[in-house]
Amino acid sequence: MSSQKQPDAVHVDEKSKDTQLAKDRSDGTGNFLTTDQGLRIEHTDDSLKIGARGPTLLEDFHLREKVMRFDHERIPERVVHARGSAAHGYFQVYQPMSKYTRAGFLQDPSRKTPVFVRFSTVAGSRGSADTVRDVRGFAVKFYTDEGNFDLVGNNIPVFFVQDGIKFPDFVHAAKPEPHHEMPQAATAHDSFWDFVSLVPETMHMVMWAMSDRGIPRSYRMMEGFGVHTFRFINEQNESRFVKFHWKPLLGVHSLVWDEAQKLAGKDADFHRRDLWESIEMGDFPEYELGVQIIEEADAQKLGIELLDATKLVPEELVPVQRIGKLVLNRNPDNFFAETEQVAYCVSNVVPGIGFTDDPLMQARLFSYLDTQLTRLGGPNFAELPINRPVAPVHNHQQDGFGRHTVNTSRANYHPNSLSGGCPFLASQKQGGYVHPPEQVSGKKQRVRAESFQDHYSQAALFFNSLTPPEQEHLIDACRFELGKVETLHIRERVLEHFAKVDGKLATEVAKGLGLPTPAAQPPAAKGPVATSPALSMELGKGGGIKSRRIAVLVADGVDSDELMAVRKELEGQGAHVKVIAKHLGTVKAANGQAVKVDKSAITTASIEYDGVYIPGGAASVATLKKDGEARHFVQEAYLHCKTVAASTGATDVLKACEVDPAAPGIVTGTAQALGKAFVTALAKHRHWDRVDHDRVPA
Ligand code: HDE
Numbered sequence: 001m002s003s004q005k006q007p008d009a010v011h012v013d014e015k016s017k018d019t020q021l022a023k024d025r026s027d028g029t030g031n032f033l034t035t036d037q038g039l040r041i042e043h044t045d046d047s048l049k050i051g052a053r054g055p056t057l058l059e060d061f062h063l064r065e066k067v068m069r070f071d072h073e074r075i076p077e078r079v080v081h082a083r084g085s086a087a088h089g090y091f092q093v094y095q096p097m098s099k100y101t102r103a104g105f106l107q108d109p110s111r112k113t114p115v116f117v118r119f120s121t122v123a124g125s126r127g128s129a130d131t132v133r134d135v136r137g138f139a140v141k142f143y144t145d146e147g148n149f150d151l152v153g154n155n156i157p158v159f160f161v162q163d164g165i166k167f168p169d170f171v172h173a174a175k176p177e178p179h180h181e182m183p184q185a186a187t188a189h190d191s192f193w194d195f196v197s198l199v200p201e202t203m204h205m206v207m208w209a210m211s212d213r214g215i216p217r218s219y220r221m222m223e224g225f226g227v228h229t230f231r232f233i234n235e236q237n238e239s240r241f242v243k244f245h246w247k248p249l250l251g252v253h254s255l256v257w258d259e260a261q262k263l264a265g266k267d268a269d270f271h272r273r274d275l276w277e278s279i280e281m282g283d284f285p286e287y288e289l290g291v292q293i294i295e296e297a298d299a300q301k302l303g304i305e306l307l308d309a310t311k312l313v314p315e316e317l318v319p320v321q322r323i324g325k326l327v328l329n330r331n332p333d334n335f336f337a338e339t340e341q342v343a344y345c346v347s348n349v350v351p352g353i354g355f356t357d358d359p360l361m362q363a364r365l366f367s368y369l370d371t372q373l374t375r376l377g378g379p380n381f382a383e384l385p386i387n388r389p390v391a392p393v394h395n396h397q398q399d400g401f402g403r404h405t406v407n408t409s410r411a412n413y414h415p416n417s418l419s420g421g422c423p424f425l426a427s428q429k430q431g432g433y434v435h436p437p438e439q440v441s442g443k444k445q446r447v448r449a450e451s452f453q454d455h456y457s458q459a460a461l462f463f464n465s466l467t468p469p470e471q472e473h474l475i476d477a478c479r480f481e482l483g484k485v486e487t488l489h490i491r492e493r494v495l496e497h498f499a500k501v502d503g504k505l506a507t508e509v510a511k512g513l514g515l516p517t518p519a520a521q522p523p524a525a526k527g528p529v530a531t532s533p534a535l536s537m538e539l540g541k542g543g544g545i546k547s548r549r550i551a552v553l554v555a556d557g558v559d560s561d562e563l564m565a566v567r568k569e570l571e572g573q574g575a576h577v578k579v580i581a582k583h584l585g586t587v588k589a590a591n592g593q594a595v596k597v598d599k600s601a602i603t604t605a606s607i608e609y610d611g612v613y614i615p616g617g618a619a620s621v622a623t624l625k626k627d628g629e630a631r632h633f634v635q636e637a638y639l640h641c642k643t644v645a646a647s648t649g650a651t652d653v654l655k656a657c658e659v660d661p662a663a664p665g666i667v668t669g670t671a672q673a674l675g676k677a678f679v680t681a682l683a684k685h686r687h688w689d690r691v692d693h694d695r696v697p698a
Contacts, residue, residue, distance in 0.1 A: 008392035010145055012105075014090045014112035016390045017143045018330070024385040025333060035065055075340070076375050077126040080171055081137045083185070084120030085130075085219070085272040086339040087279055089328035091115050091142060091289070097323060100240060100293055101232035103352030104431075105144040106323070114143045116386060117328055118342055119219040119275070123174050124185025129264035130271035131255060132185040133214040133477065135205075138224030138246060139344040140326070143390045146431055150348040151244055152368070155216065156208040157225035159309040162201050162452050164363015170195060170202075188484035197493035200455040203501060204310050207462045210477040212254035212470060212537055217610075217685075218274045220285040221253040221543070228361040229306040231354035231436060232293065237428075239354065239436045241299060241306055243313055245290035245320050251543025253685045256640050257477060258697065259607045266605050276331055281576070283547040285328045290320035303528045305451040309360040311458055314532040338386045343372045351433050378402055394423035456523035459501040465535040469688035475505060479512030491515060538688075545682045546574035551609040551637075553630050553653075554581050554597070557619025560589035562647045562671035566613055569675030575682070580604060582627070590617045601629045606637040611682045615671065616649025625656040634659060636698035638666075641686040645678045647671050663690045 010016065032040045041062060048060035056063065078084075090112040097106040105113040120137035121130065136155040141148055161170050173195035176182050183189050187209070196202045208214070216222040224246030232242045255263070263270045278285060292313055294302065302318075304311050332338035345368040346361065355361060372381050378401030381387055393405075396412045411419035426432035463471065478498070482491050496518050499506035503520030510517040533539045550570055552563060567577045578598040581587050586594040606612060612634060614624065624630040634657040637644055645667040646654050654661050654668070661668050665687030667677045681687070 008394070010390055010392065012111075012113055012143060012145045012390050014114060017114035017116070018088070020388065020390055021333075021385050024337075035062060036069070075377065078120075078375065079371060080122050081120040081139075082126045083124045083128050083130070084118045084137065084339060085275050086116060086118035086332055086342065087275060087285070087328040088330040088332065089115050089117065089284070089326060091140075091324055091326045093289075093324035095323065097232075098234065100234055100242070100291075101352035102235045103144075103149070103232075103350050104146050105142055105149070105350070106352070114390070115326060115328075116141045116143075116338070116342060117326070118339060118344070119271070121185065123187065127268075128185035129268040131215060131260040131263040133187065133209065133257070133260065133481075134185065135209060135214070136216060136219070136222060138222070140224075140246075141342065141344060141348075141387075142350075144350055145391055146350040147391045148348045148387075148389045149350045149353060150344045150346065151226055152344045152346050152364075153224045153226045153244065153246070155222040155224055156205060156213055157223075157227060157243075157245075157312045158205050158208065158458070159227055159360055160202045160205045161199065161360065162308055162310055163359040163448065164361075164367070165359075166199070167360075167363060167367075170199075183484075188481040190485050190487050190490055193482060193485045193494055194487070194490050197490050197497065200497055200500075201310050201452075203455050203459040203497055204462060207459045207474065207501070210481065211462075211466065211474045214477070215255045215257060215260040216271070217253040217255050218250075218278075219271050220275065220278060220283075220547070221248050221250045223247060223252055224287065225312075227309055228358045229294075229356045231356060232291075233352050233354050233436050237434075237436060240296060241294040241356070243292040243294075243318075245292070246287040246326065247290050247320070247322065249286040249288065249543065250546065251541055251685075252537045253541070253543075254537060256686070257473070257480065259640050262605070262607050266607060270608070275328075278547055279328060279331050281547075283574070287326045288322040289324045289326060290322050292318040292320055294318055305449075307356060307358040307449075308452050309358055310455070314461070314527075314529045315534040316529055316532050320534075337384075341376060341381070341384050342386045343368070343376060343381050343384075345369050345372070349433070351428070351431060354436050380404065454523070454525040456497075456500045457525040457527045460523050461527050461529070461532060462535055463502045463505055465531045465533060467536055467538040467688075469691070470536060470538055471504070472691075475508040475512070478505075478509045482509065482513055492518075541685060543683075544573060545570070545610075545679055548575045548610040548682060549608065550575050550577050550682070551604075551606065551612045551633070552577055552579050553612065553614050553624055553633060554579055554587050554595060554617075555620040555623035555627070555630075556588045557590050557617045557621075557623070558587060558595060559615050559617035559620070559647065559649065559671075560591060560593050560595050562615040562617070562649075563589075563595065565671040566615065566645070566647075566675050566678065569679060570682075573679050575610075575679075578604075578609070580633075582629070587620075590619070601627075601633070606633045606642070607640070609637070609642070610685070611643040611645070611678070612637045613644075613678065614646040614650040614653050616647035618649070621650050621652055624650075624653045631657050632698055638663075638690075639692070639695060639698050641665065641688055641690060643667065643678065643681040643684070643687065645674055645681070647674060658695075663687075665690060 034040050047056045047063045049056045092112045093106045118139045121134040123134055139152045141150050173191045177191050226244030229241045231239045233239045299306055346364040380400050380402045383404040409419045428434045485491050495510050499518040500521045507517045570577055580599050581597040584597050584600045589595050638659045643665045651668050665681050667681050
């Protein structure tokens with residue numbers, strides 16, 4: 001019987017996962033309220049009792065079920081990356097990649113593979129703020145014909161430690177301290193920097209985390225990296241090293257630290273909201289998948305230890321080939337069922353993709369599967385709708401808490417004859433996963449290789465590749481974080497390490513801490529390149545103003561023609577305009593028209609926008625000049641180096657805010673002329689050249 005049956009197979013397309021999930025969706029609209037057993041309920045607001053004021057009955061199964069279900073709603077949050085937001089979408093390859101890999105989803109440019117992507121912070125709890133200084137997770141689950149492939153990456157291409165055995169120590173040090181559980185979602189405390197000061201391999205990643213990469217403007221505007229060196233394996237079983245990258249099409253952009261801190265209070269969901277609203281508005285986040293492919297024979301020549309996750313391969317040395325596009329186009333239906341229950345596992349690979357001996361990666365291959373046993377309550381979490389592959393699943397795994405699958409075969413073991421030997425094994429040709437053969441020999445020992453000992457050269461490479469404003473931000477971040485460290489010798493020890501990265505870094509941070517500068521000791525080891533422009537966000541800026549949010553400040557008497565002209569220009573470029581006034585409803589324009597107000601000033605702030613525009617209209621300008629809230633709005637945007645535009649008739653508002661109309665990123669002129677210059681200035685994202693350290697912060 002079994003030999004005549006064709007094996008189950010799928011031909012995944014963009015909708016495959018959605019169709020599968022549809023079977024599990026439940027919509028109460030137009031339906032009766034029922035118990036979990038399907039029994040219709042006629043009354044749910046009062047428990048069953050004897051008399052109106054009498055005792056409640058144990059017999060009340062509806063009360064018991066409702067309260068019992070409520071009591072058990074919580075599951076453990078992720079031990080790291082607890083705070084996250086996710087979206088559905090698809091991945092499409094540009095060209096067949098058969099020369100390098102036999103992975104099916106990387107062959108056919110006409111096909112779209114469904115994906116589920118979760119972005120996260122690392123240190124904070126599930127309810128912590130989005131805009132804290134932290135690494136961001138960038139985890140992608142590809143539901144392919146050949147099973148799920150999970151690329152569980154970060155927005156920083158290197159990691160703090162080289163060996164997974166240090167991960168628990170590192171995370172303990174970074175998380176809130178054990179005695180009082182403070183601070184939440186922040187590394188600005190003694191135990192984190194104590195660890196850093198004693199484990200110099202952290203230095204490269206510390207540079208990244210203290211740079212503007214640690215405070216992204218949006219999940220849609222950050223890069224992603226697989227971090228480890230993986231393998232691509234082709235049909236001929238030839239193996240090459242590969243490093244994965246995600247490149248956002250909107251460019252890579254950040255917040256400024258003051259803004260990030262204020263956002264954490266004004267809108268703790270800033271990144272979550274940005275992702276959700278963008279997808280709802282049709283601004284689908286897009287990223288290109290990039291690969292750096294390295295021939296195994298060339299690995300030694302690179303002069304970079306590919307198994308050391310604290311090292312990157314500069315793009316100038318091995319270019320990033322862009323091989324496909326990821327598009328996120330659908331928000332989840334239910335946060336818990338999808339975003340919370342999704343389980344990414346580094347060990348989920350497909351034929352054509354393999355691992356390396358990176359000791360950090362090896363620990364991850366164990367950890368994800370293991371942690372999910374606790375978090376999702378047993379071994380059957382792969383059957384949860386969001387985790388279930390679209391590819392067919394057949395094996396002898398069975399039982400355990402929450403089992404969904406009803407196996408019908410009598411033989412639950414291999415080999416068997418009772419079920420004709422089924423399910424049977426697949427050869428490589430039939431899609432079986434074959435580990436690439438590798439010759440390995442050596443002594444069993446607990447050691448760190450000599451090639452893992454250079455901890456400073458790439459930290460220096462990163463620092464030296466930044467533009468002066470980016471370096472200044474990094475120095476300020478270190479002054480902030482170490483300024484919060486209470487133990488003097490920890491601060492001093494960190495400075496010693498900074499001196500081994502860069503003299504200016506150590507001197508400037510030391511000044512902020514009021515400590516003597518340790519003697520500079522530039523890194524002895526030199527990498528193959530002195531600087532890598534690709535590491536600077538500033539040098540790689542771009543992406544136009546699509547999906548950017550622009551605030552327009554108005555009051556009664558506003559010149560609505562000017563407002564319309566600038567709005568048209570901005571919206572023509574894909575930006576979103578929000579009209580802000582003292583109150584909701586409408587304001588009356590100079591020509592008598594009603595202008596709809598999107599937000600009242602009390603409910604919003606400049607930190608939620610990428611730029612500000614003030615249209616003319618004598619009465620509106622006179623009101624805004626006097627209005628403290630409006631002035632604060634403009635001054636704050638100015639201090640955060642955002643583009644501020646004012647029509648000629650509104651430049652008095654700039655004056656009232658002590659904003660120099662000639663400063664970089666300040667655009668003035670007639671509304672007709674101003675639009676284009678405004679768009680160009682907004683596309684620069686921030687104007688660092690007008691930083692004014694002596695101003696009173698808005
Ligand atoms: Fe993770 N990491 N990690 N990690 N990681 C987890 O798995 C771990 C590392 C990353 O949105 C956990 O399901 C170890 C590097 C992301 O659900 C856990 C080591 C990178 C996410 C775990 C690392 C990451 C996690 C916690 C060092 C970038 C969130 C909950 C050996 C390449 C995935 C869970 C999501 C989550 C372990 C280091 C990325 C405990 C042991 C390097 C994006 O298993």
